[in-house]
Amino acid sequence: MAATVETIEQVEQLGTEKYKYGFVTDIESEMAPKGLSEEVIRFISAKKEEPEWMLEWRLKAYEHFKTMEEPDWAKVEYTPIDLSDIYYYAAPKIKDRPNSLDEVDPELLRTYEKLGIPLKEQEVLAGVVAVDAVFDSVSVATTYRKKLAEYGVIFCSISEAIKEHPELVKKYLGSVVPYSDNYFATLNCAVFTDGSFVYIPKGVRCPMELSTYFRINAENTGQFERTLIIAEEGSYVSYLEGCTAPQRDENQLHAAVVELVAMKEAEIKYSTVQNWYPGDDTGAGGIYNFVTKRGACRGDSSKISWTQVETGSAVTWKYPSCILQGDNSVGEFYSVAITNNAQQADTGTKMIHIGKNTKSTIISKGISAGKADNTYRGLVKVLPGAEGARNYTQCDSLLIGDQCGAHTVPYIESRNPSARIEHEATTSKISEDQLFYCSQRGLSEEDAVSIIVNGFCKEVMKELPMEFAVEAQKLIGISLEGSVG
Amino acid sequence: MALLEIKNLHASLEEEDKEILKGIDLVIQPGEVHAIMGPNGSGKSTLSYVLAGRDGYEVTEGEVTFDGKDLLELEANERANEGVFLAFQYPVEIPGVPGMTFLREALNSKRKYHGEEELDAMQFLKLVREKAKALEMGDDMLKRAVNVGFSGGEKKRNEILQMAVLEPTLCVLDETDSGLDIDALKIVADGVNALRNENRGMLLITHYQRLLDYIQPDFVHVMAAGKIQRSGGKELALELEEKGYADFTGKAA
Numbered sequence: 001m002a003a004t005v006e007t008i009e010q011v012e013q014l015g016t017e018k019y020k021y022g023f024v025t026d027i028e029s030e031m032a033p034k035g036l037s038e039e040v041i042r043f044i045s046a047k048k049e050e051p052e053w054m055l056e057w058r059l060k061a062y063e064h065f066k067t068m069e070e071p072d073w074a075k076v077e078y079t080p081i082d083l084s085d086i087y088y089y090a091a092p093k094i095k096d097r098p099n100s101l102d103e104v105d106p107e108l109l110r111t112y113e114k115l116g117i118p119l120k121e122q123e124v125l126a127g128v129v130a131v132d133a134v135f136d137s138v139s140v141a142t143t144y145r146k147k148l149a150e151y152g153v154i155f156c157s158i159s160e161a162i163k164e165h166p167e168l169v170k171k172y173l174g175s176v177v178p179y180s181d182n183y184f185a186t187l188n189c190a191v192f193t194d195g196s197f198v199y200i201p202k203g204v205r206c207p208m209e210l211s212t213y214f215r216i217n218a219e220n221t222g223q224f225e226r227t228l229i230i231a232e233e234g235s236y237v238s239y240l241e242g243c244t245a246p247q248r249d250e251n252q253l254h255a256a257v258v259e260l261v262a263m264k265e266a267e268i269k270y271s272t273v274q275n276w277y278p279g280d281d282t283g284a285g286g287i288y289n290f291v292t293k294r295g296a297c298r299g300d301s302s303k304i305s306w307t308q309v310e311t312g313s314a315v316t317w318k319y320p321s322c323i324l325q326g327d328n329s330v331g332e333f334y335s336v337a338i339t340n341n342a343q344q345a346d347t348g349t350k351m352i353h354i355g356k357n358t359k360s361t362i363i364s365k366g367i368s369a370g371k372a373d374n375t376y377r378g379l380v381k382v383l384p385g386a387e388g389a390r391n392y393t394q395c396d397s398l399l400i401g402d403q404c405g406a407h408t409v410p411y412i413e414s415r416n417p418s419a420r421i422e423h424e425a426t427t428s429k430i431s432e433d434q435l436f437y438c439s440q441r442g443l444s445e446e447d448a449v450s451i452i453v454n455g456f457c458k459e460v461m462k463e464l465p466m467e468f469a470v471e472a473q474k475l476i477g478i479s480l481e482g483s484v485g
Numbered sequence: 486m487a488l489l490e491i492k493n494l495h496a497s498l499e500e501e502d503k504e505i506l507k508g509i510d511l512v513i514q515p516g517e518v519h520a521i522m523g524p525n526g527s528g529k530s531t532l533s534y535v536l537a538g539r540d541g542y543e544v545t546e547g548e549v550t551f552d553g554k555d556l557l558e559l560e561a562n563e564r565a566n567e568g569v570f571l572a573f574q575y576p577v578e579i580p581g582v583p584g585m586t587f588l589r590e591a592l593n594s595k596r597k598y599h600g601e602e603e604l605d606a607m608q609f610l611k612l613v614r615e616k617a618k619a620l621e622m623g624d625d626m627l628k629r630a631v632n633v634g635f636s637g638g639e640k641k642r643n644e645i646l647q648m649a650v651l652e653p654t655l656c657v658l659d660e661t662d663s664g665l666d667i668d669a670l671k672i673v674a675d676g677v678n679a680l681r682n683e684n685r686g687m688l689l690i691t692h693y694q695r696l697l698d699y700i701q702p703d704f705v706h707v708m709a710a711g712k713i714q715r716s717g718g719k720e721l722a723l724e725l726e727e728k729g730y731a732d733f734t735g736k737a738a
């Protein structure tokens with residue numbers, strides 16, 4: 001049998017028992033009543049001891065949400081979500097937020113250990129990474145706080161930020177993604193439970209990588225986290241988020257909102273390694289990942305760079321975007337999206353050029369195997385004032401087998417004649433010649449696929465922080481495991 | 486014990502049921518260098534693919550023993566790890582994968598297979614640099630993606646580098662001399678000669694007597710229409726150079 005034929009069959013046979021993060025942690029949770037209502041929102045807000053203005057904002061979003069309908073324009077198909085059947089708040093039962101790691105439930109720490117998250121400070125990659133870990137709805141530990149505080153950097157959970165830095169939260173929350181933005185973002189505004197908050201003061205180069213790990217553990221819970229990062233003039237921060245969830249029979253909803261604000265000459269580098277449970281080979285039980293991520297380059301010469309490696313989730317719907325307001329500001333989007341089995345991904349970016357000489361780069365690498373569908377959807381919009389705007393877009397698709405699909409949907413709207421927009425797209429297959437060449441050099445077919453795919457994604461992988469590139473490389477290998485015989 | 490023993494090997498294309506190898510017999514003893522010459526389309530590359538275990542061919546008759554093992558039972562990567570190396574007639578490009586990374590992966594696969602420690606990046610770099618130097622290949626070529634944008638000659642040189650690093654026991658070189666300029670031919674031939682030893686066997690597929698001036702074979706075989714039609718010493722190559730393949734194909738030279 002030809003290798004390519006075997007490849008296809010193997011991919012089809014590939015079960016998902018390989019998802020190694022599919023365990024459930026046995027921890028007692030405290031939950032809000034099931035379903036969505038004003039009471040539930042009040043419950044969440046009260047649990048979090050939020051100030052009145054926060055509750056009002058949530059309720060305003062909820063009122064708006066009731067007038068909205070679930071969007072259906074993305075090229076994804078899924079069983080509609082029953083919003084009344086979800087717990088909007090689930091917290092591991094701990095009396096108060098722990099002051100140190102010793103007070104954190106050991107069961108929880110063990111979970112993070114299994115996930116490979118070095119939560120214990122001394123183990124945290126020799127001090128280069130600070131971690132905030134979000135378990136279901138609450139943030140359980142933020143490491144390296146003290147060291148960061150010396151630099152004036154604030155890195156804490158959004159719940160704490162609401163209480164301790166209300167002036168910053170009030171000023172920036174919803175300033176990039178307004179409460180009325182879209183169905184899932186508005187839902188998030190009403191019920192968001194936790195997430196991270198980062199503030200980098202003027203002129204500070206954040207001394208370490210900041211990182212958050214999200215974990216959905218409790219059953220039938222939605223995770224609605226909210227992340228807000230503010231980089232003041234001339235500052236720099238590199239932030240990484242990683243995500244996993246246990247294996248379950250029912251789909252779980254993850255509807256996050258991430259807002260980034262970069263002031264004059266500030267730079268934010270935001271990297272994601274997303275490995276939510278993809279479901280079984282029919283997609284059952286996987287995570288619905290409907291996320292709104294947007295960054296505003298407010299100041300001149302500011303820069304926001306999104307790098308994502310998306311390997312998990314049953315359905316992904318995600319378009320990290322940049323609003324290039326400041327003159328000479330720069331937006332970048334580097335993406336690897338892998339879909340296998342019945343996974344569906346509709347992902348891409350929006351680059352909105354407003355300021356003069358703004359520049360954006362989009363590099364998207366889509367890999368599909370099995371019966372999966374992978375769509376790149378991107379918008380490049382140049383407003384009349386964006387004199388000299390430039391965009392370069394490159395979308396490459398790699399197919400493994402012939403039952404999967406890759407689609408590229410670029411939207412270009414230019415209202416300034418001086419703008420230069422370039423778009424390149426390619427579609428290729430892993431060839432039998434390449435596989436044979438690798439096996440003739442002793443590589444197993446799995447290693448061969450992994451090395452070929454990693455080569456295909458190279459331009460994106462090199463944008464990841466060093467510490468995580470290796471992990472991401474392995475993940476790519478794992479998520480395509482069994483895709484050849 | 487013979488290093489490689491091919492007995493009455495018949496092989497067809499899986500997809501169109503077309504027989505290409507029609508009863509090959511060949512024995513290579515450790516230390517021997519054999520050359521196979523023959524007209525285009527006679528099945529030389531096919532023989533190399535069947536030995537290496539490429540998909541798409543069906544062995545309908547015959548057997549192949551390598552180092553005492555039934556070669557045909559093994560997967561392609563197992564054959565490689567057992568010590569069968571094929572220098573490709575058309576080396577394949579692998580975009581985005583640095584040559585170093587690829588070769589380290591290959592070497593470590595082999596070491597793992599034999600239960601040996603994997604080499605770390607530093608040890609590997611040292612080893613490769615040393616081998617590359619002999620082939621007059623610089624670091625820049627090792628950093629580039631496997632065969633991507635390489636000239637024909639560079640690709641062939643790269644195959645020999647891989648061979649030198651992997652140290653196989655059976656080297657099958659499919660037209661490694663084609664596309665090489667005179668100086669490169671000399672360098673590559675020196676590289677191959679350096680690998681000659683009493684344990685290693687070589688099978689050189691070539692169209693040109695010139696290569697055999699540099700790499701002196703112990704035996705020369707003429708392959709035509711899927712069979713070895715005649716075998717002899719290196720003088721046979723000279724004779725072919727003069728007369729062509731007319732005696733074997735029935736056509737006038």
Ligand SMILES: Nc1ncnc2c1ncn2[C@@H]1O[C@H](COP(=O)(O)OP(=O)(O)OP(=O)(O)O)[C@@H](O)[C@H]1O
Pocket residue numbers: 498505523524525526527528529530531532574
């Ligand atoms: N995949 C294939 N499909 C159809 N025919 C094939 C295929 N592979 C090989 N052949 C045929 O098998 C025969 C032998 O081919 P092979 O490449 O082994 O010849 P060769 O002796 O190496 O020739 P050359 O000297 O030109 O390299 C040729 O007639 C070729 O067309």
Ligand SMILES: [Mg+2]
Pocket residue numbers: 529530531574659
């Ligand atoms: Mg040939």
